[in-house]
Structures are given as structure tokens and as C-alpha cells.
Amino acid sequence: MPASLASGLIPYALGVSDEGVNVSGPAGPPEPAHWAGTAPLRLVAPDGTPVGDTDVGLSPEQLRDLLRRMIVARRLDSECIALQRQGELTVYPGFEGQEAAQIGSALALGPDDFVFPTFRELAAAMVRGVDAVQYLHYHRGTWHGGPYDPRATGFGPICIPIATQIAHAVGHALGQKLDALDACTLAYFGDGATSEGDFHEAANMAGVFGVPLVLFCQNNGWAISVPATQQTAGEIWRRAQGYGFPGVRVDGNDVLAVYAATRDAVARAREGEGPTLIEALTYRIGAHSTADDAGRYRDDHEVDAARAFDPIGRYRTWLLSEGHADQGFVTACEQEADAFAMEVRAGVIATAAPPVEWMFDWTFAAPTEAFQRMRDEALGE
Amino acid sequence: MSEQAPASDVREWTLSGALNQALRDSLAEDPRLLVFGEDVGRSGGVFRVTDGLQAEFGPDRVFDTPISEAGIAGTAVGLAFAGWRSVIEFEFDAFSYPALEQVIDHVAKMRERVRGRVDLPITIRIPSFGGIRGKEHHGESPETYYVHTAGLKVVVPSSALDGYTLLRHAIADPDPVVILEPKARYWSKETGVLGDGPGIGVGRVLRDGDDAAIVTYGAMVATCLEAAESLAGDGVHARVVDLRSLSPLDDGLLATCAMETGRIIVVHEAPRTLGMAAEVATRVMELAFDHLQAPVGRVTGYDVPYPPASLEARYRPSVERIRTAVLQAVNY
Helix, strand or coil, X not given: CCHHHHHCCCCCCCCCCCCCCCCCCCCCCCCCHHHCCCCCECCECCCCCECCCCCCCCCHHHHHHHHHHHHHHHHHHHHHHHHHHCCCCCCCCCCCCCHHHHHHHHCCCCCCCEEECCCCCHHHHHHCCCCHHHHHHHHHCCCCCCCCCHHHHXXXXXXXXXXXXXXXXHHHHHHHHHCCCCXXXXXXXXXXXXXXXHXXXXXXXXXXXXXXXXXXXXXXXXXXXXXXXXXCCCCHHHHHHHHCCCEEEEECCCHHHHHHHHHHHHHHHHCCCCCXXXXXXXXXXXXXXXXXXXXXXXXXXXXXXXXXHCHHHHHHHHHHHCCCCCHHHHHHHHHHHHHHHHHHHHHHHCCCCCCCCHHHHCCCCCCCHHHHHHHHHHHCC | CHHHCCCCCCEEEEHHHHHHHHHHXXXXXXXXXXXXXXXXXXXXXXXXXXXXXXXHHCCCCEEECCCCHHHHHHHHHHHHHCCCEEEEECCCHHHHHHHHHHHHHHHCCHHHHCCCCCCCCEEEEEEECCCCCXXXXXXXXXHHHHHCCCCCEEECCCCHHHHHHHHHHHHHCCCCEEEEEEHHHCCCEEEECCCCCCCCCCXXXXXXXXXXXXXXXXXXXXXXXXXXXXXXXXCCCEEEEECCEEECCCHHHHHHHHHHHCCEEXXXXXXXXXXXXXXXXXXXXXXXHHHCCCCCEXXXXXXXXXXXXHHHHHHCCCHHHHHHHHHHHHCC
């Protein structure tokens, strides 16, 4: 570990230079605008060519699993959008294009670690073992937060208020530190969240308390209609320096780089070296949600150009060219993804509205008599 | 909570000192209880409520935070997920507002969102209300915001001994409890033994009387007792009810008072519109309309920003205003 890193005072960019490079080269499509500036950690180029040490300590089976999970997640995402169009889900926020950022980071965590997500981390949730149908109860409108067990899965409830979950992660990590656990907490958030006061308060407190925390920003370029370039004039990963801990910029569409950066941050956290801020550069291919029409504010050409940086195509090319998998494996993954999507569809459609008494059952651990009277009134008892 | 109540002798307590003792006893009982906020550690709190606790229990369990009210509340939520119990302090009433998003969206709702798999044993201490010739933003009455938020319990002590009881109940409660501590009463004294007492949701009658019932809480309790004493000189016997718990309200006590006196006057220093008096008046009508002999009266702050120190005596309910309201009800 370099001394500068241990001190936490010098930004940690995993040895990459400060001068931006357009890795796709002059002939390739332009990178998304918010990727400008410091070159991110990148192990596999957008065309699938290795450009760094791709030996991140994963076995061939684990490497194949990364692709399998990304294919399954994307297929489910498209199924969810279809379910919303068919009236089976309420508003649904898609994550197409962010599979590598979510799966690469979530797979770097251990079973004792804990995640506080936003509302767009279905792919990460599945890595943590959250049941997809239970997760989708949220978007079906049958429960808030999600009915899965956060403690059993190490995955907190879905969080819609922007950046508030980061403070929860600080508290959870503080609890882990006080219990001297060999574990850490990871908070997901987006580029827009870094403009919220709660991001600042949480990051600052994390630095002061020295808690085992990974602050994982998926900078997907868009906060509904506001581009990341209008969200902040600086580079998000650099904020870490002001809070006294390392920051990393990583190509969020390079699943191996995301995994490596998160693994390192997790190791630092567990070793008692405090928080790390990771800015994962990715791109929101879809609209903010099914209730949003991105055509009102975003040029389709920008989306087409961003597809050249797609995380799945890139990784598949690399995996096949390295001989870790063949086309038969890819086909099997796609078949599994179709079957899984159908299974989840059936589960979602079978999810009924909860009984009315559930409105009252968990508001208080120790409900008062007055509260019980209101409950009885509502239930006609 | 009661088993561990200190068997101390009868002695004189200030509200600040009694609250301090409640924190000390709770910290001693529960090794997973944490106390944190701005200036609560080294300095012992701007009102000395946490005085000496860091020295006694260590900086891991009693600690200062950056000036980050939302961060403090959010941290308490995360600690609950990790199995810790928290007492957090917002230094003054108006400075609790930066944390409203965390309190309303998460502290209050989280247990329901996770179907009870995580309890939120969080006590939020807020030095509140006026009467100390404070600067602006140091004299507000934020109770309606919290009472209107489903998932919270809200209590207000009016005296030293009851401050101990209410804070101990708040900390022991598995649900989030907001305790609004009347700054104007921190140095008021009461003699007795600290211990168990009525829990959250239970009010108390501090003075008997059958002509009318004055319903109040916090620092106004002392003012109402003074008014009742004065009215007794005129032959009007007013009961004084200390609500103690604003959410939930003690409906049974309100009903009894309405039935036995027929006249209810609600007193608080919060602005009038949608203040606690609005809720109490409605409940009294629902519970005992046929027993009322006069409209429910209310003596409150005005619907204006809390005034500067030199005017606060004209803003907060006075003995004279309370007397007038009671006499109007009696002569209705």
C-alpha cells in the first residue's frame, strides 16, 4: 500500500494519469460527455481489447458468472419495462447500460457486508441474493421499501429520496466499526445525489469517523433531464480528497475494472483504513423511468454513440477472445435469461395487493391504544 | 425500564440534571446505546444535558459530530440496522429542520418499510420553545411537524422528575421518540426521587378543579399552574392537565376532564393554526361533545414568526391571557 494512500490525503487514481484519453481512438464514437477529464481505471477497452492487468483474481468460472449475471439482469430489465407497459408494474426505473457497474461492485462484497441502494439497483440486489419478485413488489405497488429481509440479504430497502441512504450507510458502517467486525458497508448513489446536502454530510462524517464504507457513485450522465455536466463542474471522484480519503475513477462499463476497484476499496475498509469514494463512469441508456420521455431532452444520437461502450458486448468479446467461454455458453446464458424473465413475470403477476391490516401492522413496534382504535376503525372491527 | 431506576435519596433536581441522569442510567444499563450530536461530547451540551457522559462512557459511546443534522439522523437510522440504539440531539428547535427529510422519510417510516425486521430505537432530543430571551431560530415550537408525522411518538416534559421518567421511557421504547425539552425549564428545580412513572401516551393532572380544565404541556405548565392559583382567588377552580405525550394523546384523560368540568382551555406557545389545541379541541368534541358547557378555548402563540426577545412576553401565553380564557368559558 503506497504511503500516500494510507494517509488518505492524496487522491487515489490507481496509477492512472490525470490527462484524459479517448480510448476509443479518433476513429471511434465519442465517449459520453461526462466521461471527459481524468482517465478512469480501465482493464478492457470498449472494443474488448485488454488494456490493463485483467487478472483480478477471479477463476474462469467466476469470470463466466459475471457475463451470465449481466445477460440475465439486462433481460429482466427489459421484461420489467414490458410489465410496466402492460400495467403489471407501476413506474419502473430501468438500468440498461449499468449492469457492469452494479454487478462488478456487488460481487466484490462478502456475505457479511451490507448495501444501501437507491431505486435503480435491481442487478446488484440479485447479486446479494434478493429475490427479484420480492424486489419488484416495490414497483408493483404492493409494498414500500421492499418486502425482502435486509439483514438476511445484506441489502437495505430501496431508497427513493436522493442521497439519504448514504447517511444510513455511514451509521451502519459506524456500527460495524464499533462491533469490530471484519465487514464493510457500501452505498450506491448517482451523479445527481452528489449535489445533495446529504451526500456531503454523509461523506464528511464518514471521513471524520473513519468508518468502513465504500461510497459507490454510478455516474450515468443524467439525473432525469439534467446532464451530469450541469450537476457539477468538477469530477466527482476528486471530492474524496476534500473529505480526507481516497477517490477512484473507474470505467463503470468495464466489469473487471469495477470489480477490481471495489475489491480494493472493500479491503481498505475491512482493514480499518476508512472510506473510499468510487466514481464509476457509466451511461443511462434508457429514460429515467417508464414515466419519463428522454426524447424531450436528450438526442438519440447520444444514446446510439453510448452503445459503443456497452458493458456486455465488451466483456463478452474479451471473455470469448481469452478462451474463457464460447458462443455456446453465451447462448445458454441467453436461454437462462429468457426463462428467468418468464419466471419473474409470473411471480410479479401473481403478486396480489396486501391485506389492508398490513397498513397498520408495522408502523410501531409498540403501538398505542389510540393507534389500535384507528386500525379497528379502518378495518371495520 | 423500571428495575434499574436509581434508588437515590430525595434530593433537588434541575430538569437538565435529571435528563443527564436519565442518559447516564440508560448508558449504564444498555451497552448498545450511543449518544451523539453537536457539542454533546467534550462540552457536555449547550444546556449541560450530556455533561460528564463522554468521560464516564468513553468517546465511542458519547461523541461529537460535525454540524450535520441530516447526517446525524441518517447515521442513527444506519446504526439501527446494525443493532444499535441511539440518542441524538439537535441543538435547538429551528436547527432540527435540516434533518426533517431524514426524520420524516426514514426515521418515522423505516420500520414499516422493512415490515418490522428492523426496529428504530432512536430518541431525538430537541431543546425547544421560547422564554429564554434567545436569538431568532432559538425559540420555536416545532411539535406540530413531528406530531403530524406517522411513525413518531412525541413527548414534552414540564419538570425535572418527569423529564427523567419521559426520557427513560423514550430511550427504552423500540420506536422513534421525539422529546422536546423546554429550554425555559432546564434550570427549574423539583425535589423528589427519580424513577419510573407514567409512560408515553399518558397525561397527568397537576392541580384539581371542577370548573374548567386547562390542558397544556412543556414550559406552559408552570404558567398555567400560576393562572389556576390566581383564579382560585376568584373562586374559580381550574384543573391543570400536563399532556406530557403529544403523540399519542391521552384520549381517556381528555374525555374525563371534559366530562367532569365541561370546559376545556388549551394553552401552548406554538402558533395557533394547526397547533396542538386544534387536535385537542377536536378530540374533546369527538369524545364528550354532550358534556361541554362552553366552546373549547385556546390560548396560544400567534401566527407570526417567533418574535425578538424584547417582545416574547407578549407572544407567549401569559397568566392574564389564560385567566381571561378560563373566565370566558366559565361565564359562557
